[in-house]
Each structure stands twice: as C-alpha cells, then as structure tokens.
Amino acid sequence: MALSNAAVRAARPKPRAYKIFDERGLFLFVKPNGLRSWRLRYRYDGREKLLCLGQWPDLQLVEARASAEAARGLVAMGVDPGLQKRKSTAVQICTFESAARAWHAQSLEHWTERHAQDVLDSLVRDVFPALGAMPIGAIGAPAVLQVLRDVESRGSIETARRIRQRISAVFCFAIAEGLVDQDPAAVVTRALRPTPISRRQPALTDIDEARALLAACDRAGGPPIVRLASRFLALTAVRMGTLLGARWDEFEQLDGDAPLWRIPAERMKLKKARKADPANDHIVPLCPEAVAMLHQVRRVQLRCSEGNQRVFPLPPSAIGALYKRAGYAGRHVPHGWRAAFSTVMNERFPLERAAIDLALAHAPADMSKVERAYNRAEMLDQRRSLFARWGELLIT
Structure with missing residues (x-):
C-alpha cells in the first residue's frame, strides 16, 4: 500500500529507527531524533544497494517518487545512481x-x-x-x-x-x-607532542576503606538522594552515565526472588550497530541491599512529589562532590567503584573471573574474538551470587 502525505506527516520518532515503505523500494526512514529521510532500495550488478534521496520536508513525497523513478531509469541504462550521486557531490566539494x-x-x-x-x-x-x-x-x-x-x-x-x-x-x-x-x-x-602517561582514576580497593567511605558520606550531610545514589552506584558497579540515565521501567521483579536491572543496549558503551540490538542489553542482578536502596529512593521521591521517570535526577558532579565533602578528594571517584568491585572480588574469588568481567559489561580477557562473537552465555546465576556477596561485604 502506497504512502500518503498524511502518513508521512504523522510519522513520529520512536526509541529505535524504523521504516515506512511506499512502493518499488522507496521508503521513509525515521530516526529517534526525529530526522526523516527518503531512501531507495535498488539492485545493481546483482547486488542490493541503498540510495539516500533527501530529507523530508525539504523533499516531499511526490518529489521523492520522481527522484526514485529517475534513479530506476539510471539503473535500467546500466548506471549506478549511488555512484552517480557521489560523483556529483565530489564536483561541488572544493574547500x-x-x-x-x-x-x-x-x-x-x-x-x-x-x-x-x-x-x-x-x-x-x-x-x-x-x-x-x-x-x-x-x-x-x-x-x-x-x-x-x-x-x-x-x-x-x-x-x-x-x-x-x-x-x-x-x-x-x-x-x-x-x-x-x-x-x-x-x-x-x-x-606532535607525546601522549602523557595516563593515570588511573583514584579508587579504594580495600573493602574496609570502601565501607569507611560510605560511612563518611552518611556523616557529610547533603540531599539523601545523593547518598542513596552513591550507595547504589557502589553496589552495582556501573558507569556513572549509566546510573544517571536509569529509569524506573528498567527494573524488574523488585519484589520478587530475582530482581534485576535491564540496561538498554542503546545506553551502554557499545558500537552503534550493537546499540540497536536488544540482545546486547546489559543485565545487572540486584542484591538485597541494592533493592533496599531503590525502595528508599522511591520513598524520597514520593515525599518530594518527584514525577520524573529517572531514578536519580542528579547533576553529574553530585556524587563526586559528596566524596570531597566526606574528605576523600583525590582518593576515590564515582568511577572507582568498578575498580573496587573488580579488585576485591577477583582477590576473593579468583575462579569467578569470567563472571566478574561480565558483571562489569566486559568481555572476559581470555575469550577469543570468535567466542566473543558467538558465546552469549550471561552466567547470570554466578553474577547474582557475586553481587550478593559484594553487597554483604560492602554494607554491614
């Protein structure tokens, strides 16, 4: 069924890019940022190819169909319209x-x-x-x-x-x-000048010192939501940007036996092609202490009449500023919880290295490229056990 102008105007952005087909390979491509472009799928020299015709509304439906027909004419004459367009573009480029x-x-x-x-x-x-x-x-x-x-x-x-x-x-x-x-x-x-020797971000890798930091944060005062965010970050060992982007609808079974946090692939540190595949969502099993933090956050938000879907609506500097007030400037940063988790758990459970790497959304160091491509075993039970033991160590 051919597209109509009304259908094109009504096309709204979605969390993932999608296509609305017209006819004979022409379709409207809608990106999550709202950008809409006309594209034509065609075959040349036995291979399927894609030609971008232009953006809507600069190129209206009737014009897109005319451009598509012109491209099909070139194919019929043995000319690749994609190559022809690139040559035309090259002529215009000079600066x-x-x-x-x-x-x-x-x-x-x-x-x-x-x-x-x-x-x-x-x-x-x-x-x-x-x-x-x-x-x-x-x-x-x-x-x-x-x-x-x-x-x-x-x-x-x-x-x-x-x-x-x-x-x-x-x-x-x-x-x-x-x-x-x-x-x-x-x-x-x-x-060019040589690249400076990179320094590791400061992190407390002794469990007693890590517990002392959390206790110092409790004494440092400030908004309760910041201290709760700090503890939840410590218990899950995720990246700071992942924490700040967390939404309530990403959490599952918080009152069940197997609570977890399903972080969408699009928010993970991945290449663009992998971000578009839900199979690359990162799952964080939540220990009882982490679930308790979330329930406390809920109560704080209700008292504040917070209607935001974000769990931790905080500026990026909030947790770092808390650590400075607690007297840990230069000794520990928010990202340091990943190093703390990795160091402490690898020391205590050296045979669980692969599960620890997966808990941090890292491919195990000893896994070959082929295994990384095909082995999607999540070791979820081992990771749940690891986070449970980490929560017991950290929160006393």
Whole structure:
C-alpha cells in the first residue's frame, strides 16, 4: 500500500529507527531524533544497494517518487545512481570545510549521535577557523601541524591527536572522491607532542576503606538522594552515565526472588550497530541491599512529589562532590567503584573471573574474538551470587 502525505506527516520518532515503505523500494526512514529521510532500495550488478534521496520536508513525497523513478531509469541504462550521486557531490566539494561536512554526513550511519556531535564540534572549534575556507588541495602538512599545535598549546595533547585522525579521515575521503592525491595529516604524527602517561582514576580497593567511605558520606550531610545514589552506584558497579540515565521501567521483579536491572543496549558503551540490538542489553542482578536502596529512593521521591521517570535526577558532579565533602578528594571517584568491585572480588574469588568481567559489561580477557562473537552465555546465576556477596561485604 502506497504512502500518503498524511502518513508521512504523522510519522513520529520512536526509541529505535524504523521504516515506512511506499512502493518499488522507496521508503521513509525515521530516526529517534526525529530526522526523516527518503531512501531507495535498488539492485545493481546483482547486488542490493541503498540510495539516500533527501530529507523530508525539504523533499516531499511526490518529489521523492520522481527522484526514485529517475534513479530506476539510471539503473535500467546500466548506471549506478549511488555512484552517480557521489560523483556529483565530489564536483561541488572544493574547500576543506565542505569536504569535512560531506565526510561527516557519510559517516553518520556508523556513529552514535553523541560521537557524531563531538566530531563536528571539534572540527568547528579547532579546524574550520584556520583551514575551513581553504581549497582542500592547497592544504599542506605545515598548515595542519599549526592547527594541531594550537590545540596542544592549551594542554589538550590527546585532543590534538584525535583531531589529527579526523583531519586525516577527511583527506582520505577526498582522495577517494578524486579531489586530492595525498593526506598531509598522515605525515605530522611524529611532530606532535607525546601522549602523557595516563593515570588511573583514584579508587579504594580495600573493602574496609570502601565501607569507611560510605560511612563518611552518611556523616557529610547533603540531599539523601545523593547518598542513596552513591550507595547504589557502589553496589552495582556501573558507569556513572549509566546510573544517571536509569529509569524506573528498567527494573524488574523488585519484589520478587530475582530482581534485576535491564540496561538498554542503546545506553551502554557499545558500537552503534550493537546499540540497536536488544540482545546486547546489559543485565545487572540486584542484591538485597541494592533493592533496599531503590525502595528508599522511591520513598524520597514520593515525599518530594518527584514525577520524573529517572531514578536519580542528579547533576553529574553530585556524587563526586559528596566524596570531597566526606574528605576523600583525590582518593576515590564515582568511577572507582568498578575498580573496587573488580579488585576485591577477583582477590576473593579468583575462579569467578569470567563472571566478574561480565558483571562489569566486559568481555572476559581470555575469550577469543570468535567466542566473543558467538558465546552469549550471561552466567547470570554466578553474577547474582557475586553481587550478593559484594553487597554483604560492602554494607554491614
């Protein structure tokens, strides 16, 4: 059944991208951020291909159908419309900024929204002011190096290296499009300042000291929700961003025998392709102490008339500030609970290493690439036992 203009207008974003089909391979692709684009699925040289025709509402339904028909005509004449479009785009590209934006747009399919925005922001902030308006073929290694040294001069050594990689990727894109024949960013690596030796984030890896920190937090005062969030973070050993994004509908069987926290894959630290697969949701078995924390949070929210679906509606700095008030500045940070859990549990239960790694959403270190691809055993019972023992050790 063919699409109507009303159906296109009514298409609303959902948690995951989806398609609404028109006819003969044409469909509307709707992203979670609300972006809607027209795409055409076609076959060329025996292979199925995909052509992006344009975004709605800039390209209306009738125009999308006309563009799709024109593309089918090219296929009938033995011309690949996707290749034809790339050649047309390449002719229009001349400056570094236009090449960079074309590369960025082409890469969006493989990136998360957050990473895509980070890449673009870094180019707009640090590269476009100096190189953006220059013809891409006129840019040499000295000009690239000067941009990177300006970034280094403010102490951002690792940022400079990431920006070099992005500039190099733009030139590789331009080489493939026939715009230039060399990558000046590839030769400046050795001229950059060496990467500083990374320091581990401070973490208490002795269980007695960890318990002392929680007790000090209780004495430090402040909003109860912050102390509860700190304890729940300690008991689950998740990442800080995962904790702050937690929603009540992610928790299951809180009053049952096997309570758990099902963290959607889209909120996990994964590549974009894996984020879209619910099979990659991360499950955290909840120990009795963690469940008790959640019940306390519920009572606090009810007293505050909190209607937010977020469990811990806090600023990112709240728990770190609590540790500073408790006198643990420089000794422990929120992310340090992951190191604490791993160290303490590996010392006490060395035979449970694989389950400990899975509890932290890590692939076991001794697992081969093939096993990582095919072995989806979650060792849920072992992990539940580990978190139960961790809760008993931590909360006395």
